[in-house]
Amino acid sequence: MKPELMLLWTAVGLYGLSAFSYIFGLISKSEKLFTVGLYSALAGFAPHVGTIALRWSATGITPFISISESLSLGVFMAVLVLLATLFAIKRLRPIGVLVMPVAFVLLGWSGTLMKEVAATIAPALQSGWIWVHIVGASTGFASVLIAAGLGLIYLLKENRTGGIYDRLPDLDTIDVLSYRYVAAGFIMYGLMIVSGCFWSNQVKGNYWNWDPVEVWSLISWLVYGIYLHLRITFGWRGRRLAWYALFALAAMIVSYWGIPFSMETFHSGFRIEH
């Protein structure tokens, strides 16, 4: 097995350990299992970084092009933001209950799709906009994933007391935090769409072509735009927005990786005819 694949599957294994530790920690209300979950996520993050670095150094081509690489980058950013959040705000540890299983499944999926490192990069992808675009997309995903994690613990804490639930911040605080992560995700998706428009303008001479990837990114952005308006204009708070954040995450994952990559679009690289 190639070193980058070995590192990738090690990361998948450790993220899996982290995911199950969080799930069983929640069931058994065990703080210790949350600690195991946190540190196994941290341990898994190292080989995950290693596999990205190895692929990058192999050809010098940014390893964020194919669907497996895109999944890997999204998970990388989600785990990075999760770790930063959990080390800054220790009482939020249970949000790993949603984040780590998602990270585990998506990175495992990425592993099954992983191909050889590309020897060349399609001309359309040789643009500086790629950096702004992928930072916006992956950070946006990380933010809304954490927001959904906060939504989940809001719903769990609402009807439960004792043990880990008492150590969580109060419901209003969780609600406000979830909103802040959604707002951050909304801005990052905005950055992704704006940079995508400029990139498309550079390549196709048009900023918007209604192609499936563009429409799906618009769908994600609108979904979170509606969230913000429900909160700011309609005064929604608490349980309803927590549910909304969870459903929105599902829509987001479909829009990000589900349908767009299954068809030939801009992101699949350009057709070269000669």
Add this chain to the structure above:
Amino acid sequence: MPDLNNLPENDSENDQYPIEPRYHPVNRFARKIFDSLASSKLAMFLLVFILACCVVGVTVYRGQKAGEMIFGTLWFNGMLILLVINVACCFFGRIWGRKVTIISFGMILFHLSFVAIFAGIVYNSLFHFDGVIRLTEGETLPSGDVNSYDRADHGRFFSYAKLRGETTLIRMHIGYKVEGEDKRAAYEVEVGERGSKKKGIIYITHNLDYGDIKYLPEKEGYSLLTVLSDAQGREIYGAFVPLQSLKQGKENSYLYATGTKEGPESFPFPQEPEKPRYAVLLEYTPSPLKERSGEVHYQVWPLVPGEGMPAEKKIADAKAAVTEKIPAGAHQLSVKEVGYWVAMNVRYDPGKPVVLVSLWAGLGGMIITTFGRMLRRRGSARSNPGSTSLPEKEILG
């Protein structure tokens, strides 16, 4: 006029929900229309409706069908315009008379940019031009002639006089490299009027601007200089014949042949206005060793006199290297030279700068609003250190 010294902040948490507009026109009729357009329920309905249309447009219908059924339709674009009017009325009706803070400034910028984007789109749709011009190496076509374009869409108020001068394809470069990066195909072109022509190389991610007109690469293919000679080998007719690139199987292998995108087909040769004598089907296999060389497979049918249709029986079915001749009835056929044709996208989008600047302005508005909220939280924390309602105090440590 509202009392400017005693204005509420736009982002007050103490508002009653749903937040209602603060501005109402004096005229009763205008007020009724404005209140309908400024309805937050209408905004939510439009957002959800457009969202649902987008989902249908990428699941039930896809690609061109989605454009025909949804994204390109009058009703969908009408909904988008209604959304913009609704957003403008909703937002500016509610922010009317409120104190301008960093937060509200960001929100104003965001919503203004939203309106400006759609204004740019509408303006562009009225004046734009989007055409595809196809040229063989060495060929020149008048830019302002509608017949020069394979496809041309333009706005109601666009004038072809905007497209001044000529467009020439000087050469197509394969394997073109810029700072070590393989751009695969690059077109060397010259555009414009005599005396002020502009020359340049275009490839994906690098376009040529001539005034407000943009030239972009679209696609390219082989073009064979096919020559008909008499029995003594004297050339009597020659023309560049463009080939289709027909994808074979799942791998990146192509069949290069005359015909349409549906498949290989013969074509009358010589071409009009000359009198056609044969139906010729050419298939070209490029040499992997040397560019613009390789082997050509010729299939030739005589044309039935009076009908202009190919006869059933072929008079030639042979392969020969480029420049080599093959016998075809009383004549000889050869490919003298392998060249390229390219299709270039020619665009004029006067509303685009407004849209692109507004995109950044909108993003800036979102960031300014967030920055303003962060500043407000810090200010609240300083002025009310004992407060337990601040999330930071609650969760940190």
